[in-house]
Amino acid sequence: MPTALQTSATLHCDMLIIGAGGAGMRCAAEVLEKRPDSRVIALTKVPHPQKSHTATAQGGLAAVDPADPADKIIYHMFDTWKGSDCTADQNVVKKICEAAWEQIIWLENRGMHFSRNQDGKLSKRTFGGHTLNFGERSAFRAVFEADRTGKGIMDTAWGESMKQGVSFLNQCITTELLFNGDQCVGAMVFLQKDGKFVRILSRATVLATGGSGQVFKVTTNCRQNTGDGLAVVLQAGLPVLDPEAVQFHPTGIVGPGILASETLRSVGGILRNKDLEPFMERYAPKMKELAPRDLVARAIETEIREGRGVLNPDHNIEHVWIDLRHLPPNVHAEQIPEVSGFFKKYVNLDPQKELCPVRPSNHYHMGGIPTNISGQVLNRNQDPVPGLYAVGECAAASFHGFNRLGTNSILELITMGKAVGESVLDFLQTAPQKPAEASAEHTFSLFSDYLDARGSGSIGQIRDALRTLMTAKVGVFRIEAGISEAIASLKELKERAQKVSLSHKGLAMNQELVQRWELDNLLAVSMIIARGALERKESRGAHFREDFPDRRDEFNHHTLASMSVFGDVALARRAVDMSVFSAGGNHHEKFNLIERKY
Amino acid sequence: MEKNYQITLKIHRYDPETERSWIQEYRLNAGRILRFVDLFRKINDEQDPSLAWNSSCEHGQCGSCAVRINGKPMLSCELLVENAVAYFNTTCFEIEPLAIAPVVRDLIVDIEKAYEKVDRAKPYIIKAKPQGQTAAEYAITPQELEKYVNATRCINCFCCAEACISSPKAFLGPNALLAGIVRVMDPREQEKAERLALLYGDQGVRRCHSSRACSFVCPKEIDVAYFIALAKTGRFNPQV
Numbered sequence: 001m002p003t004a005l006q007t008s009a010t011l012h013c014d015m016l017i018i019g020a021g022g023a024g025m026r027c028a029a030e031v032l033e034k035r036p037d038s039r040v041i042a043l044t045k046v047p048h049p050q051k052s053h054t055a056t057a058q059g060g061l062a063a064v065d066p067a068d069p070a071d072k073i074i075y076h077m078f079d080t081w082k083g084s085d086c087t088a089d090q091n092v093v094k095k096i097c098e099a100a101w102e103q104i105i106w107l108e109n110r111g112m113h114f115s116r117n118q119d120g121k122l123s124k125r126t127f128g129g130h131t132l133n134f135g136e137r138s139a140f141r142a143v144f145e146a147d148r149t150g151k152g153i154m155d156t157a158w159g160e161s162m163k164q165g166v167s168f169l170n171q172c173i174t175t176e177l178l179f180n181g182d183q184c185v186g187a188m189v190f191l192q193k194d195g196k197f198v199r200i201l202s203r204a205t206v207l208a209t210g211g212s213g214q215v216f217k218v219t220t221n222c223r224q225n226t227g228d229g230l231a232v233v234l235q236a237g238l239p240v241l242d243p244e245a246v247q248f249h250p251t252g253i254v255g256p257g258i259l260a261s262e263t264l265r266s267v268g269g270i271l272r273n274k275d276l277e278p279f280m281e282r283y284a285p286k287m288k289e290l291a292p293r294d295l296v297a298r299a300i301e302t303e304i305r306e307g308r309g310v311l312n313p314d315h316n317i318e319h320v321w322i323d324l325r326h327l328p329p330n331v332h333a334e335q336i337p338e339v340s341g342f343f344k345k346y347v348n349l350d351p352q353k354e355l356c357p358v359r360p361s362n363h364y365h366m367g368g369i370p371t372n373i374s375g376q377v378l379n380r381n382q383d384p385v386p387g388l389y390a391v392g393e394c395a396a397a398s399f400h401g402f403n404r405l406g407t408n409s410i411l412e413l414i415t416m417g418k419a420v421g422e423s424v425l426d427f428l429q430t431a432p433q434k435p436a437e438a439s440a441e442h443t444f445s446l447f448s449d450y451l452d453a454r455g456s457g458s459i460g461q462i463r464d465a466l467r468t469l470m471t472a473k474v475g476v477f478r479i480e481a482g483i484s485e486a487i488a489s490l491k492e493l494k495e496r497a498q499k500v501s502l503s504h505k506g507l508a509m510n511q512e513l514v515q516r517w518e519l520d521n522l523l524a525v526s527m528i529i530a531r532g533a534l535e536r537k538e539s540r541g542a543h544f545r546e547d548f549p550d551r552r553d554e555f556n557h558h559t560l561a562s563m564s565v566f567g568d569v570a571l572a573r574r575a576v577d578m579s580v581f582s583a584g585g586n587h588h589e590k591f592n593l594i595e596r597k598y
Numbered sequence: 599m600e601k602n603y604q605i606t607l608k609i610h611r612y613d614p615e616t617e618r619s620w621i622q623e624y625r626l627n628a629g630r631i632l633r634f635v636d637l638f639r640k641i642n643d644e645q646d647p648s649l650a651w652n653s654s655c656e657h658g659q660c661g662s663c664a665v666r667i668n669g670k671p672m673l674s675c676e677l678l679v680e681n682a683v684a685y686f687n688t689t690c691f692e693i694e695p696l697a698i699a700p701v702v703r704d705l706i707v708d709i710e711k712a713y714e715k716v717d718r719a720k721p722y723i724i725k726a727k728p729q730g731q732t733a734a735e736y737a738i739t740p741q742e743l744e745k746y747v748n749a750t751r752c753i754n755c756f757c758c759a760e761a762c763i764s765s766p767k768a769f770l771g772p773n774a775l776l777a778g779i780v781r782v783m784d785p786r787e788q789e790k791a792e793r794l795a796l797l798y799g800d801q802g803v804r805r806c807h808s809s810r811a812c813s814f815v816c817p818k819e820i821d822v823a824y825f826i827a828l829a830k831t832g833r834f835n836p837q838v
Contacts, residue, residue, distance in 0.1 A: 046654050046660075046662065047652055047654070047662050047706075047709045047710075048662075048709055048710065048713055048754075050660070050661075050753070050754055051654045051655075051660040051661070051662045052654075052660075053654070053655065055655070055659055055660055055753075056655045056657070056659045056660070102733065104735075105733055105734065105735060108735040108736065109726060109729075109735070109736070109786075110722065110723060110726075111722055111723040111781070111784065111786060111787075113743065113747060113750045113784075114735070115740075115743075116738055116739060116740045116743055117740070118739070118740065119737070119739075120736075120737030120738050120739045120742075121735060121737065122735055146747075148659070148751070151659065151753070152750075155721065155750075156722075159721050159722030159723075160722060162717065162721075162722065163720070163722045163724075168710075170709075170710055193702050193708065222654045222655045222656065222660070223653050223654055223655075223656060224654060255631070255636075256633070256656055256657055256675075258657045312631075313629055314628075314629025314630060314631045314632050315629070315631070315632070315636075342657070345658070345676060345678075346631070346633070346657070346678070347631055348630070348631055348678050348680060348681060458643060458644075458647070459643075459647060460639070460642055460643025460644070460647070461643060464643070502647070503646070503647050503648050504647075504648040506613075506614075506615045508614045508615060508702075508703065509614065509650055509702045509703040509706055510648075510650075511642075511650045511651075512642075512647040512648060515642075515647075
């Protein structure tokens with residue numbers, strides 16, 4: 001007899017937001033500011049919205065200040081297009097860059113504690129890839145809240161949502177989207193604390209589930225970023241856009257993967273291998289440590305692969321060194337205090353006296369749930385799915401194409417968060433007052449299977465094998481043979497996962513049960529990343545194929561990957577929007593297929 | 599540099615289904631720079647998948663992983679094995695869930711219950727001051743911001759509330775007060791009266807015994823007691 005599971009309650013609302021990070025909360029606030037009588041439920045997997053991954057963003061928010069005589073929106077658009085390796089959608093790039101400053105003011109007026117200049121105005125800093133006059137010189141475009149800009153966004157968007165009366169359900173997971181015909185009418189949700197399944201019927205549903213960084217062994221992403229939103233969408237027969245577009249930051253701190261910012265290299269930090277050789281001289285004789293992110297990441301990976309890395313025995317991770325010992329004490333104290341602090345805290349060493357261990361760390365998923373410019377989720381025929389929206393890192397409109405510029409991600413959260421709020425408001429004008437009926441078709445059999453499996457194996461060990469595999473074969477470097485091996489191994493890991501018997505069968509706060517579900521999500525997301533990477537026989541942005549090291553025009557399109565049954569991947573294409581180029585206005589030639597050279 | 603420690607963790611456990619509480623001992627071999635969250639994960643992966651514990655960012659930015667370690671509330675993502683051994687002068691550690699909210703399972707507490715106090719302090723601008731210009735930022739000088747910016751760094755890990763010697767029933771708690779104080783000091787906030795009423799009300803600053811335990815345990819090194827002291831000395835309300 002399979003374990004009998006049941007729906008313990010049904011809730012109704014106008015808008016269900018799955019994921020209470022920056023994007024979800026900005027969207028909620030928009031809807032409630034305009035229609036305070038709306039019933040909005042926001043779900044989060046973390047113990048409280050404030051614990052969302054948004055809160056860890058450090059650097060800043062790119063936005064062109066209309067009062068700045070030097071900067072122009074079209075420069076920001078160009079930088080984003082070029083950074084994306086000509087794979088961002090230009091209609092989306094235009095929309096977000098044009099909407100940026102208004103959203104900065106929204107945040108400031110609602111209490112975000114931006115850093116200020118002497119006039120009391122918002123301070124601005126430069127960031128890699130952001131330039132004036134189409135690459136001429138660095139732009140002061142990023143506003144920030146010290147080194148905790150994401151926290152400022154999170155606190156503000158959460159505070160506003162709470163003020164406006166959002167109902168929160170914390171520490172729960174969405175196991176299935178509910179459909180009536182082709183219309184999304186809500187979701188099945190597992191409340192971890194109570195161990196209960198509830199059905200939430202909603203007139204509009206917004207996926208804002210964040211990233212999938214836990215696919216890789218070393219990542220800057222939080223523990224909950226297991227690609228759940230993507231897996232739920234795949235299971236519903238909907239596609240994922242550009243799954244192979246995954247960004248790696250060159251310098252993650254060993255072992256937790258915490259970001260050691262570019263600043264370390266810009267103030268003069270030197271990368272060294274196990275022989276202490278300053279190896280960047282061999283890869284980029286002129287730029288050395290200041291070469292672009294992806295080039296530095298590949299150089300470090302090459303050193304490690306060719307046996308010139310160093311093994312950290314505690315975390316079992318190979319790395320190179322960044323040498324900061326020669327930097328004057330005032331540089332340590334004034335220019336890199338936070339990162340220096342991270343090395344002290346997490347590696348227990350003194351960067352003024354000792355070498356610091358770093359290696360490429362998974363950072364961001366450019367790919368995600370395909371949406372149109374209004375955040376409506378698109379099906380395989382590229383038609384909007386009525387009632388279903390996606391926003392934030394889990395979504396791909398696509399603003400980042402195949403490579404995201406620093407400071408553009410949290411900008412996307414707030415601009416698209418608002419835009420999706422507007423779309424939902426429009427939709428609710430005409431949608432029926434009561435959400436249509438639907439019930440779970442998939443959740444109970446899935447969870448019964450988890451609870452009833454009677455084989456052996458450890459979830460943790462399978463997860464570790466998966467993350468090691470993806471890092472080695474589908475990480476910074478990709479090659480046909482390696483990706484194919486990874487795909488075969490993923491199938492074996494899936495079989496192993498299906499045998500794992502849970503040590504504890506109770507439902508209330510059963511983390512093992514949730515981790516079993518997460519493992520399936522990680523496997524699904526890994527599979528489509530690998531299949532997308534295999535099919536894309538070229539190198540583009542963060543996707544680097546050793547066997548095809550150049551960008552190729554025949555791949556000037558997005559990938560659409562569907563997978564209703566594990567391993568059974570169907571791939572299709574979506575054209576890249578080049579409407580800014582084809583409109584033919586001033587500077588339109590900058591938006592042609594240009595080289596990504598800096 | 600390679601060095602391993604034989605660590606003993608005595609973890610306070612609770613099973614909501616049987617309502618049983620017990621202390622379970624785990625022995626593990628751990629490298630010097632593993633963090634306590636890594637140890638919990640190691641227990642899950644190698645010994646006991648049923649042990650429940652919370653974390654999210656795992657680098658001191660979210661505060662989800664706060665527990666009591668040998669009596670001291672701290673973030674388990676920030677404590678390295680070799681630092682713990684040096685600080686507590688032992689390789690044996692007793693791990694308890696925070697007492698600021700009911701335990702859900704093992705080391706996981708119902709943090710929503712603890713957050714109710716923060717919610718009462720309204721961590722947002724209740725009513726913004728009218729502003730001359732529309733679509734512009736308020737002018738706040740760096741000097742003005744500097745007065746309260748440290749209070750804005752709070753991540754609500756509740757370590758301070760755990761360490762506080764005042765009665766949790768009678769007192770709103772240090773981090774909730776801090777959330778209110780931020781907006782008392784924020785020049786954009788117009789609604790000061792309601793905030794001062796909370797600050798100087800029954801559960802407000804008068805319940806603080808000035809032990810400064812909050813400042814001592816804060817993982818973000820915020821001098822929480824300083825901000826509470828500002829309120830106590832009547833800085834925000836000359837009538838008190």
